[in-house]
Amino acid sequence: MATVRETREETGTARTLVLDIPEWAGHLPGQHIDIRLTAEDGYQAQRSYSIASAWSADSKTVEISVQRLEDGEVSPYLTEVVEPGDQIEVRGPIGGWFVWRAESTAPVTLIAGGSGIVPLMAMVRARGRQLFRLIYAVRTPADVLYADELRRRAREDFGLDVHFVYSREVPAGWPVPPQRIDIAVVNTHGWPPDFAPDCFVCGPNTFVEVVADMLVALGHDPAKVRTERFGGA
Amino acid sequence: MSIISRGFGGRRRDPSPDLPPGQYQAHDFPVLSAGPTPRIPLDRWQFSILTETGEEHTWDWKQFTALPAEDVTVDIHCVTKWSKFGTGWKGVSLDTLFEDVETAGDYVMAHSVGGYTTNVPFEDLLDGKAWIAYEYDGEPLHPEHGGPARLLIPHLYFWKSAKWVDRLRMMHEDEPGFWENAGYHMYGDPWQEQRYHGD
Ligand SMILES: Cc1cc2nc3c(=O)[nH]c(=O)nc-3n(C[C@H](O)[C@H](O)[C@H](O)COP(=O)(O)OP(=O)(O)OC[C@H]3O[C@@H](n4cnc5c(N)ncnc54)[C@H](O)[C@@H]3O)c2cc1C
Numbered sequence: 001m002a003t004v005r006e007t008r009e010e011t012g013t014a015r016t017l018v019l020d021i022p023e024w025a026g027h028l029p030g031q032h033i034d035i036r037l038t039a040e041d042g043y044q045a046q047r048s049y050s051i052a053s054a055w056s057a058d059s060k061t062v063e064i065s066v067q068r069l070e071d072g073e074v075s076p077y078l079t080e081v082v083e084p085g086d087q088i089e090v091r092g093p094i095g096g097w098f099v100w101r102a103e104s105t106a107p108v109t110l111i112a113g114g115s116g117i118v119p120l121m122a123m124v125r126a127r128g129r130q131l132f133r134l135i136y137a138v139r140t141p142a143d144v145l146y147a148d149e150l151r152r153r154a155r156e157d158f159g160l161d162v163h164f165v166y167s168r169e170v171p172a173g174w175p176v177p178p179q180r181i182d183i184a185v186v187n188t189h190g191w192p193p194d195f196a197p198d199c200f201v202c203g204p205n206t207f208v209e210v211v212a213d214m215l216v217a218l219g220h221d222p223a224k225v226r227t228e229r230f231g232g233a
Numbered sequence: 234m235s236i237i238s239r240g241f242g243g244r245r246r247d248p249s250p251d252l253p254p255g256q257y258q259a260h261d262f263p264v265l266s267a268g269p270t271p272r273i274p275l276d277r278w279q280f281s282i283l284t285e286t287g288e289e290h291t292w293d294w295k296q297f298t299a300l301p302a303e304d305v306t307v308d309i310h311c312v313t314k315w316s317k318f319g320t321g322w323k324g325v326s327l328d329t330l331f332e333d334v335e336t337a338g339d340y341v342m343a344h345s346v347g348g349y350t351t352n353v354p355f356e357d358l359l360d361g362k363a364w365i366a367y368e369y370d371g372e373p374l375h376p377e378h379g380g381p382a383r384l385l386i387p388h389l390y391f392w393k394s395a396k397w398v399d400r401l402r403m404m405h406e407d408e409p410g411f412w413e414n415a416g417y418h419m420y421g422d423p424w425q426e427q428r429y430h431g432d
Binding site for chain 2: 036039040042043045046048072073081086088091097098216223225227229231
Protein backbone atom coordinates (compact mmCIF):
# COMPACT_ATOMS: atom_id res chain seq x y z
CA MET A 1 0.00 0.00 0.00
CA ALA A 2 1.33 3.46 -0.94
CA THR A 3 0.43 6.89 0.35
CA VAL A 4 0.74 9.85 -1.97
CA ARG A 5 3.24 12.20 -0.34
CA GLU A 6 3.49 14.85 -2.99
CA THR A 7 2.43 15.61 -6.55
CA ARG A 8 4.39 17.65 -9.08
CA GLU A 9 3.16 18.92 -12.41
CA GLU A 10 5.77 18.05 -15.04
CA THR A 11 3.93 19.48 -18.06
CA GLY A 12 0.36 20.59 -18.74
CA THR A 13 -0.63 16.95 -19.15
CA ALA A 14 1.81 14.95 -17.05
CA ARG A 15 2.35 14.71 -13.37
CA THR A 16 4.77 13.05 -11.00
CA LEU A 17 3.44 11.27 -7.91
CA VAL A 18 5.80 10.74 -5.00
CA LEU A 19 4.63 7.63 -3.17
CA ASP A 20 5.52 6.61 0.36
CA ILE A 21 5.79 2.85 0.53
CA PRO A 22 6.96 1.83 3.99
CA GLU A 23 7.76 -1.78 3.11
CA TRP A 24 9.63 -0.90 -0.10
CA ALA A 25 12.82 -2.97 -0.39
CA GLY A 26 14.32 -1.25 -3.41
CA HIS A 27 14.19 -1.52 -7.18
CA LEU A 28 16.34 -1.44 -10.30
CA PRO A 29 16.08 1.37 -12.82
CA GLY A 30 13.69 0.29 -15.58
CA GLN A 31 11.29 -1.65 -13.37
CA HIS A 32 7.64 -0.73 -12.97
CA ILE A 33 4.84 -1.00 -10.45
CA ASP A 34 1.26 -2.06 -10.97
CA ILE A 35 -1.42 0.23 -9.61
CA ARG A 36 -4.86 -1.03 -8.74
CA LEU A 37 -7.80 1.32 -8.26
CA THR A 38 -11.06 0.24 -6.69
CA ALA A 39 -14.38 2.06 -7.11
CA GLU A 40 -16.98 2.14 -4.34
CA ASP A 41 -18.94 -0.69 -5.88
CA GLY A 42 -15.86 -2.91 -6.08
CA TYR A 43 -15.01 -2.32 -9.75
CA GLN A 44 -11.23 -2.41 -10.25
CA ALA A 45 -8.79 -1.17 -12.85
CA GLN A 46 -5.09 -1.97 -13.01
CA ARG A 47 -2.29 -0.34 -14.99
CA SER A 48 1.49 -0.45 -15.03
CA TYR A 49 3.67 2.62 -14.38
CA SER A 50 7.43 2.76 -14.64
CA ILE A 51 9.43 3.96 -11.70
CA ALA A 52 11.06 7.32 -12.41
CA SER A 53 13.23 7.60 -9.32
CA ALA A 54 16.50 5.92 -8.52
CA TRP A 55 16.53 3.97 -5.31
CA SER A 56 18.57 4.81 -2.28
CA ALA A 57 18.53 2.80 0.91
CA ASP A 58 17.51 5.72 3.11
CA SER A 59 14.44 6.65 1.10
CA LYS A 60 11.17 4.78 1.18
CA THR A 61 9.63 6.77 -1.62
CA VAL A 62 9.02 5.81 -5.21
CA GLU A 63 8.20 8.29 -7.94
CA ILE A 64 6.08 7.65 -11.01
CA SER A 65 5.16 10.07 -13.78
CA VAL A 66 1.86 9.72 -15.54
CA GLN A 67 0.98 11.14 -18.93
CA ARG A 68 -2.73 11.96 -19.17
CA LEU A 69 -4.68 10.41 -22.03
CA GLU A 70 -7.86 12.43 -22.24
CA ASP A 71 -10.14 9.48 -22.89
CA GLY A 72 -8.28 7.17 -20.54
CA GLU A 73 -9.60 5.51 -17.44
CA VAL A 74 -6.68 5.55 -15.02
CA SER A 75 -4.30 8.29 -16.20
CA PRO A 76 -6.84 11.16 -15.79
CA TYR A 77 -7.53 9.92 -12.27
CA LEU A 78 -3.84 9.86 -11.35
CA THR A 79 -3.11 13.24 -12.93
CA GLU A 80 -6.23 15.16 -11.88
CA VAL A 81 -7.98 13.56 -8.93
CA VAL A 82 -5.31 12.09 -6.65
CA GLU A 83 -4.08 14.31 -3.81
CA PRO A 84 -1.40 14.06 -1.15
CA GLY A 85 -2.63 11.77 1.62
CA ASP A 86 -4.58 9.46 -0.70
CA GLN A 87 -3.81 5.77 -0.53
CA ILE A 88 -3.10 3.71 -3.61
CA GLU A 89 -2.73 -0.03 -3.92
CA VAL A 90 0.57 -0.86 -5.60
CA ARG A 91 2.52 -3.97 -6.34
CA GLY A 92 6.11 -4.31 -7.38
CA PRO A 93 8.80 -3.74 -8.32
CA ILE A 94 8.09 -5.77 -11.46
CA GLY A 95 10.27 -6.65 -14.43
CA GLY A 96 13.72 -8.20 -14.60
CA TRP A 97 14.67 -7.64 -18.24
CA PHE A 98 14.15 -3.98 -19.06
CA VAL A 99 16.54 -2.95 -16.31
CA TRP A 100 19.89 -1.28 -16.23
CA ARG A 101 22.34 -2.63 -13.69
CA ALA A 102 24.83 -0.22 -12.18
CA GLU A 103 27.54 -2.94 -12.24
CA SER A 104 27.51 -2.83 -16.03
CA THR A 105 30.40 -0.87 -17.54
CA ALA A 106 29.18 -0.70 -21.15
CA PRO A 107 28.15 2.66 -22.57
CA VAL A 108 24.40 3.15 -22.72
CA THR A 109 22.11 4.52 -25.41
CA LEU A 110 18.65 5.51 -24.20
CA ILE A 111 15.91 6.36 -26.67
CA ALA A 112 12.59 7.66 -25.39
CA GLY A 113 9.37 8.55 -27.14
CA GLY A 114 7.04 10.78 -25.09
CA SER A 115 6.32 9.34 -21.64
CA GLY A 116 8.76 6.54 -22.49
CA ILE A 117 11.31 8.78 -20.81
CA VAL A 118 10.11 7.65 -17.38
CA PRO A 119 12.09 4.40 -16.86
CA LEU A 120 15.03 5.87 -18.78
CA MET A 121 15.07 8.78 -16.35
CA ALA A 122 15.44 6.29 -13.51
CA MET A 123 18.54 5.00 -15.33
CA VAL A 124 19.90 8.53 -15.81
CA ARG A 125 19.34 9.22 -12.13
CA ALA A 126 21.11 6.01 -11.12
CA ARG A 127 24.06 6.49 -13.47
CA GLY A 128 27.53 6.18 -12.04
CA ARG A 129 30.54 6.59 -14.29
CA GLN A 130 29.17 4.87 -17.37
CA LEU A 131 28.75 7.05 -20.43
CA PHE A 132 25.12 7.70 -21.33
CA ARG A 133 23.56 9.14 -24.45
CA LEU A 134 19.87 9.95 -24.34
CA ILE A 135 17.75 10.69 -27.38
CA TYR A 136 14.37 12.03 -26.33
CA ALA A 137 11.63 12.43 -28.94
CA VAL A 138 8.67 14.67 -28.10
CA ARG A 139 6.03 16.57 -30.00
CA THR A 140 6.77 20.05 -28.69
CA PRO A 141 9.10 21.66 -26.14
CA ALA A 142 6.15 21.91 -23.74
CA ASP A 143 5.88 18.12 -23.68
CA VAL A 144 9.32 17.49 -22.20
CA LEU A 145 9.19 15.76 -18.81
CA TYR A 146 11.95 16.60 -16.31
CA ALA A 147 13.02 19.45 -18.60
CA ASP A 148 14.96 21.47 -16.03
CA GLU A 149 16.62 18.48 -14.47
CA LEU A 150 17.69 17.07 -17.83
CA ARG A 151 19.13 20.39 -18.90
CA ARG A 152 20.99 20.73 -15.62
CA ARG A 153 22.33 17.19 -15.70
CA ALA A 154 23.45 17.49 -19.33
CA ARG A 155 25.27 20.72 -18.49
CA GLU A 156 26.95 19.62 -15.29
CA ASP A 157 27.66 16.07 -16.15
CA PHE A 158 29.93 15.44 -19.09
CA GLY A 159 29.17 11.70 -19.05
CA LEU A 160 25.57 12.36 -20.06
CA ASP A 161 24.63 13.60 -23.49
CA VAL A 162 21.01 14.60 -24.16
CA HIS A 163 19.59 15.17 -27.62
CA PHE A 164 15.99 16.25 -28.24
CA VAL A 165 13.97 15.47 -31.35
CA TYR A 166 10.83 17.58 -31.82
CA SER A 167 8.19 16.30 -34.22
CA ARG A 168 5.62 19.14 -34.20
CA GLU A 169 7.19 22.31 -32.89
CA VAL A 170 10.78 23.29 -32.10
CA PRO A 171 12.11 25.77 -29.53
CA ALA A 172 13.07 29.25 -30.74
CA GLY A 173 16.43 29.21 -32.48
CA TRP A 174 16.48 25.41 -32.90
CA PRO A 175 18.75 24.55 -35.83
CA VAL A 176 16.38 22.18 -37.67
CA PRO A 177 12.64 22.14 -38.43
CA PRO A 178 10.34 19.63 -36.72
CA GLN A 179 11.34 16.08 -37.66
CA ARG A 180 10.58 12.51 -36.76
CA ILE A 181 13.29 10.39 -35.28
CA ASP A 182 15.19 8.73 -38.10
CA ILE A 183 18.16 6.49 -38.60
CA ALA A 184 20.53 9.45 -39.04
CA VAL A 185 19.53 10.86 -35.65
CA VAL A 186 19.96 7.48 -33.98
CA ASN A 187 23.32 7.01 -35.68
CA THR A 188 24.63 10.48 -34.79
CA HIS A 189 23.35 10.80 -31.24
CA GLY A 190 23.50 7.22 -30.01
CA TRP A 191 26.67 5.19 -29.48
CA PRO A 192 28.01 3.42 -32.57
CA PRO A 193 27.56 -0.38 -32.68
CA ASP A 194 31.36 -0.82 -32.38
CA PHE A 195 31.15 0.38 -28.79
CA ALA A 196 28.68 -2.45 -28.05
CA PRO A 197 26.38 -0.19 -26.02
CA ASP A 198 23.41 -1.41 -24.04
CA CYS A 199 20.39 0.13 -25.76
CA PHE A 200 17.08 0.82 -24.06
CA VAL A 201 14.09 1.96 -26.08
CA CYS A 202 10.80 2.96 -24.48
CA GLY A 203 7.60 4.65 -25.60
CA PRO A 204 4.42 4.00 -27.56
CA ASN A 205 4.35 0.70 -29.45
CA THR A 206 4.99 2.02 -32.94
CA PHE A 207 7.82 4.24 -31.78
CA VAL A 208 9.55 1.34 -30.08
CA GLU A 209 9.04 -0.92 -33.06
CA VAL A 210 10.49 1.61 -35.51
CA VAL A 211 13.46 2.63 -33.36
CA ALA A 212 14.41 -0.94 -32.45
CA ASP A 213 14.43 -1.77 -36.17
CA MET A 214 16.74 1.19 -36.81
CA LEU A 215 19.19 0.03 -34.16
CA VAL A 216 19.31 -3.44 -35.69
CA ALA A 217 19.72 -1.95 -39.18
CA LEU A 218 22.66 0.09 -37.89
CA GLY A 219 24.34 -3.10 -36.78
CA HIS A 220 23.51 -3.31 -33.09
CA ASP A 221 23.25 -6.81 -31.70
CA PRO A 222 19.50 -7.43 -31.21
CA ALA A 223 20.31 -9.05 -27.87
CA LYS A 224 21.66 -5.69 -26.65
CA VAL A 225 18.49 -3.82 -27.54
CA ARG A 226 15.93 -3.92 -24.74
CA THR A 227 12.49 -2.52 -25.29
CA GLU A 228 9.50 -1.51 -23.21
CA ARG A 229 6.21 -0.79 -24.95
CA PHE A 230 3.73 1.43 -23.15
CA GLY A 231 0.75 0.75 -25.39
CA GLY A 232 -1.21 3.00 -27.72
CA ALA A 233 -0.58 3.27 -31.44
CA MET B 234 -8.51 -6.51 0.93
CA SER B 235 -8.74 -3.52 -1.32
CA ILE B 236 -9.22 0.05 -0.22
CA ILE B 237 -11.61 2.28 -2.09
CA SER B 238 -9.78 4.78 -4.29
CA ARG B 239 -11.28 8.12 -3.34
CA GLY B 240 -13.07 9.67 -6.30
CA PHE B 241 -12.46 6.79 -8.68
CA GLY B 242 -15.50 5.86 -10.74
CA GLY B 243 -14.05 3.75 -13.53
CA ARG B 244 -14.84 4.33 -17.16
CA ARG B 245 -14.11 1.06 -18.87
CA ARG B 246 -16.61 -1.05 -17.04
CA ASP B 247 -16.91 -4.17 -19.00
CA PRO B 248 -19.51 -6.53 -17.64
CA SER B 249 -18.40 -9.25 -20.02
CA PRO B 250 -18.02 -12.58 -18.24
CA ASP B 251 -15.31 -13.37 -20.80
CA LEU B 252 -12.92 -10.86 -19.23
CA PRO B 253 -10.50 -12.38 -16.69
CA PRO B 254 -9.85 -10.44 -13.45
CA GLY B 255 -7.72 -7.29 -13.79
CA GLN B 256 -8.00 -7.22 -17.59
CA TYR B 257 -9.60 -4.64 -19.85
CA GLN B 258 -10.79 -5.00 -23.39
CA ALA B 259 -8.51 -3.67 -26.14
CA HIS B 260 -9.77 -3.07 -29.64
CA ASP B 261 -6.39 -2.67 -31.28
CA PHE B 262 -3.68 -5.33 -31.12
CA PRO B 263 -0.92 -4.18 -28.79
CA VAL B 264 2.53 -5.73 -28.93
CA LEU B 265 4.67 -7.07 -26.12
CA SER B 266 8.25 -8.06 -26.92
CA ALA B 267 11.50 -7.79 -25.06
CA GLY B 268 13.50 -6.52 -28.01
CA PRO B 269 13.52 -5.79 -31.72
CA THR B 270 11.39 -7.77 -34.16
CA PRO B 271 13.35 -10.41 -36.10
CA ARG B 272 12.60 -10.74 -39.85
CA ILE B 273 12.76 -14.37 -40.89
CA PRO B 274 12.78 -15.23 -44.60
CA LEU B 275 10.45 -18.13 -45.40
CA ASP B 276 13.15 -20.06 -47.27
CA ARG B 277 15.20 -20.13 -44.07
CA TRP B 278 12.28 -20.82 -41.75
CA GLN B 279 12.32 -24.08 -39.86
CA PHE B 280 10.37 -25.56 -37.02
CA SER B 281 11.35 -28.56 -34.96
CA ILE B 282 10.34 -30.67 -32.00
CA LEU B 283 13.25 -32.03 -29.99
CA THR B 284 12.44 -34.89 -27.64
CA GLU B 285 14.16 -35.64 -24.34
CA THR B 286 15.97 -38.54 -26.03
CA GLY B 287 17.48 -36.20 -28.61
CA GLU B 288 15.24 -37.20 -31.49
CA GLU B 289 14.40 -34.24 -33.71
CA HIS B 290 11.39 -33.76 -36.00
CA THR B 291 11.80 -30.89 -38.43
CA TRP B 292 9.55 -29.11 -40.91
CA ASP B 293 10.45 -26.45 -43.44
CA TRP B 294 7.92 -23.83 -44.53
CA LYS B 295 6.59 -25.87 -47.42
CA GLN B 296 6.16 -29.02 -45.39
CA PHE B 297 4.65 -27.08 -42.52
CA THR B 298 2.04 -25.23 -44.52
CA ALA B 299 1.10 -28.48 -46.29
CA LEU B 300 -0.04 -29.94 -42.96
CA PRO B 301 -3.76 -29.85 -42.19
CA ALA B 302 -4.51 -26.43 -40.71
CA GLU B 303 -7.38 -25.18 -38.59
CA ASP B 304 -9.15 -21.86 -38.37
CA VAL B 305 -9.60 -20.83 -34.78
CA THR B 306 -11.32 -17.86 -33.16
CA VAL B 307 -10.20 -17.22 -29.61
CA ASP B 308 -9.90 -14.58 -26.90
CA ILE B 309 -6.36 -13.60 -25.93
CA HIS B 310 -5.16 -12.13 -22.64
CA CYS B 311 -1.89 -10.23 -22.22
CA VAL B 312 -0.24 -9.88 -18.82
CA THR B 313 0.09 -6.13 -19.47
CA LYS B 314 -3.71 -6.09 -18.79
CA TRP B 315 -5.36 -5.99 -22.20
CA SER B 316 -7.57 -8.71 -23.57
CA LYS B 317 -8.79 -9.00 -27.10
CA PHE B 318 -11.91 -10.94 -27.98
CA GLY B 319 -12.59 -13.03 -31.04
CA THR B 320 -9.18 -13.01 -32.71
CA GLY B 321 -9.02 -15.16 -35.85
CA TRP B 322 -6.02 -17.38 -36.61
CA LYS B 323 -5.02 -20.14 -38.95
CA GLY B 324 -2.48 -22.68 -37.83
CA VAL B 325 -1.49 -26.26 -37.27
CA SER B 326 -2.74 -27.93 -34.14
CA LEU B 327 -0.02 -29.30 -31.87
CA ASP B 328 -1.98 -32.55 -31.79
CA THR B 329 -1.11 -32.85 -35.47
CA LEU B 330 2.55 -31.98 -34.92
CA PHE B 331 2.96 -34.43 -32.06
CA GLU B 332 1.19 -37.29 -33.87
CA ASP B 333 4.41 -39.12 -34.73
CA VAL B 334 6.51 -37.91 -31.82
CA GLU B 335 7.47 -40.41 -29.11
CA THR B 336 7.95 -38.56 -25.85
CA ALA B 337 7.65 -39.07 -22.12
CA GLY B 338 8.40 -35.44 -21.28
CA ASP B 339 5.88 -33.61 -19.11
CA TYR B 340 7.06 -30.08 -19.87
CA VAL B 341 7.96 -28.16 -22.98
CA MET B 342 10.34 -25.27 -23.52
CA ALA B 343 9.39 -23.18 -26.53
CA HIS B 344 12.38 -21.52 -28.20
CA SER B 345 12.22 -18.59 -30.59
CA VAL B 346 14.52 -16.92 -33.06
CA GLY B 347 16.34 -14.26 -31.05
CA GLY B 348 16.70 -16.43 -27.96
CA TYR B 349 13.28 -16.00 -26.31
CA THR B 350 12.03 -19.00 -24.38
CA THR B 351 8.90 -19.89 -22.43
CA ASN B 352 7.87 -23.02 -20.54
CA VAL B 353 4.52 -24.83 -20.72
CA PRO B 354 3.24 -28.14 -19.33
CA PHE B 355 2.93 -30.60 -22.19
CA GLU B 356 -0.73 -31.32 -21.45
CA ASP B 357 -1.53 -27.64 -22.07
CA LEU B 358 -0.47 -28.06 -25.69
CA LEU B 359 -2.63 -31.06 -26.50
CA ASP B 360 -6.33 -31.80 -27.07
CA GLY B 361 -7.06 -28.81 -29.24
CA LYS B 362 -5.64 -26.26 -26.83
CA ALA B 363 -2.67 -24.96 -28.84
CA TRP B 364 -1.49 -24.24 -32.36
CA ILE B 365 1.45 -22.98 -34.36
CA ALA B 366 -0.32 -20.10 -36.10
CA TYR B 367 0.84 -18.50 -39.34
CA GLU B 368 -2.16 -16.38 -40.35
CA TYR B 369 -3.95 -13.67 -38.43
CA ASP B 370 -7.23 -12.19 -39.60
CA GLY B 371 -6.86 -13.89 -42.98
CA GLU B 372 -3.40 -12.43 -43.66
CA PRO B 373 0.10 -13.86 -43.23
CA LEU B 374 1.12 -13.23 -39.64
CA HIS B 375 3.00 -9.93 -39.41
CA PRO B 376 6.56 -10.14 -37.95
CA GLU B 377 5.59 -7.72 -35.17
CA HIS B 378 2.98 -10.20 -34.00
CA GLY B 379 5.32 -13.16 -34.26
CA GLY B 380 5.33 -14.05 -37.97
CA PRO B 381 6.10 -16.10 -39.93
CA ALA B 382 4.69 -18.37 -37.21
CA ARG B 383 4.05 -18.25 -33.49
CA LEU B 384 2.77 -20.48 -30.79
CA LEU B 385 -0.87 -19.84 -29.87
CA ILE B 386 -1.98 -21.01 -26.42
CA PRO B 387 -5.00 -18.81 -25.77
CA HIS B 388 -5.93 -20.22 -22.36
CA LEU B 389 -2.67 -18.90 -20.85
CA TYR B 390 -1.37 -15.32 -20.67
CA PHE B 391 -0.15 -14.36 -24.09
CA TRP B 392 3.58 -14.32 -23.31
CA LYS B 393 3.32 -18.12 -23.35
CA SER B 394 2.32 -17.88 -27.02
CA ALA B 395 5.94 -17.50 -28.11
CA LYS B 396 6.43 -15.34 -31.19
CA TRP B 397 8.87 -16.47 -33.92
CA VAL B 398 8.84 -19.93 -32.40
CA ASP B 399 11.30 -22.31 -34.06
CA ARG B 400 11.60 -25.19 -31.65
CA LEU B 401 9.77 -27.07 -28.91
CA ARG B 402 12.05 -28.96 -26.57
CA MET B 403 10.60 -31.70 -24.38
CA MET B 404 11.71 -31.81 -20.74
CA HIS B 405 11.11 -34.06 -17.75
CA GLU B 406 11.15 -31.20 -15.24
CA ASP B 407 9.65 -27.74 -15.45
CA GLU B 408 12.19 -24.95 -16.04
CA PRO B 409 11.61 -21.21 -16.23
CA GLY B 410 11.83 -19.46 -19.60
CA PHE B 411 12.67 -15.85 -20.33
CA TRP B 412 9.87 -13.89 -18.61
CA GLU B 413 9.49 -16.60 -15.99
CA ASN B 414 13.11 -15.95 -15.00
CA ALA B 415 12.32 -12.25 -14.88
CA GLY B 416 9.66 -12.67 -12.20
CA TYR B 417 6.61 -13.80 -14.17
CA HIS B 418 4.50 -16.79 -13.21
CA MET B 419 5.56 -20.32 -14.19
CA TYR B 420 2.08 -21.26 -15.45
CA GLY B 421 0.21 -18.01 -16.20
CA ASP B 422 -3.51 -18.75 -15.98
CA PRO B 423 -5.36 -15.45 -16.60
CA TRP B 424 -8.47 -16.69 -14.75
CA GLN B 425 -6.38 -17.24 -11.60
CA GLU B 426 -4.56 -13.97 -12.26
CA GLN B 427 -1.20 -15.75 -12.20
CA ARG B 428 0.81 -12.78 -13.44
CA TYR B 429 3.91 -12.78 -11.30
CA HIS B 430 6.00 -15.17 -9.32
CA GLY B 431 4.10 -15.87 -6.09
CA ASP B 432 0.57 -15.27 -7.43
C1 LIG C 1 5.38 -1.74 -18.47
C2 LIG C 1 4.58 -0.48 -18.68
C3 LIG C 1 5.02 0.70 -18.11
C4 LIG C 1 4.30 1.88 -18.28
N1 LIG C 1 4.78 3.04 -17.73
C5 LIG C 1 4.10 4.20 -17.90
C6 LIG C 1 4.61 5.44 -17.37
O1 LIG C 1 5.67 5.50 -16.74
N2 LIG C 1 3.88 6.57 -17.56
C7 LIG C 1 2.69 6.56 -18.27
O2 LIG C 1 2.08 7.63 -18.40
N3 LIG C 1 2.21 5.40 -18.80
C8 LIG C 1 2.87 4.23 -18.63
N4 LIG C 1 2.37 3.07 -19.16
C9 LIG C 1 1.04 3.09 -19.79
C10 LIG C 1 -0.03 2.93 -18.70
O3 LIG C 1 0.04 1.64 -18.14
C11 LIG C 1 -1.47 3.09 -19.23
O4 LIG C 1 -1.64 2.25 -20.34
C12 LIG C 1 -1.76 4.51 -19.64
O5 LIG C 1 -1.63 5.38 -18.51
C13 LIG C 1 -3.19 4.61 -20.19
O6 LIG C 1 -4.10 4.16 -19.21
P1 LIG C 1 -5.57 4.78 -19.12
O7 LIG C 1 -6.35 3.95 -18.18
O8 LIG C 1 -5.51 6.25 -18.85
O9 LIG C 1 -6.11 4.65 -20.59
P2 LIG C 1 -7.03 3.45 -21.13
O10 LIG C 1 -8.40 3.68 -20.60
O11 LIG C 1 -6.39 2.18 -20.86
O12 LIG C 1 -6.92 3.70 -22.69
C14 LIG C 1 -7.33 4.89 -23.32
C15 LIG C 1 -7.06 4.80 -24.81
O13 LIG C 1 -5.68 5.10 -25.06
C16 LIG C 1 -5.03 4.03 -25.69
N5 LIG C 1 -3.72 3.92 -25.06
C17 LIG C 1 -3.36 3.08 -24.04
N6 LIG C 1 -2.08 3.30 -23.68
C18 LIG C 1 -1.62 4.30 -24.48
C19 LIG C 1 -0.37 5.00 -24.60
N7 LIG C 1 0.68 4.68 -23.80
N8 LIG C 1 -0.25 5.97 -25.53
C20 LIG C 1 -1.29 6.30 -26.34
N9 LIG C 1 -2.50 5.69 -26.27
C21 LIG C 1 -2.66 4.70 -25.36
C22 LIG C 1 -5.87 2.81 -25.48
O14 LIG C 1 -5.72 1.90 -26.54
C23 LIG C 1 -7.27 3.43 -25.40
O15 LIG C 1 -7.80 3.61 -26.67
C24 LIG C 1 3.08 1.88 -19.02
C25 LIG C 1 2.65 0.68 -19.59
C26 LIG C 1 3.38 -0.50 -19.44
C27 LIG C 1 2.88 -1.75 -20.07
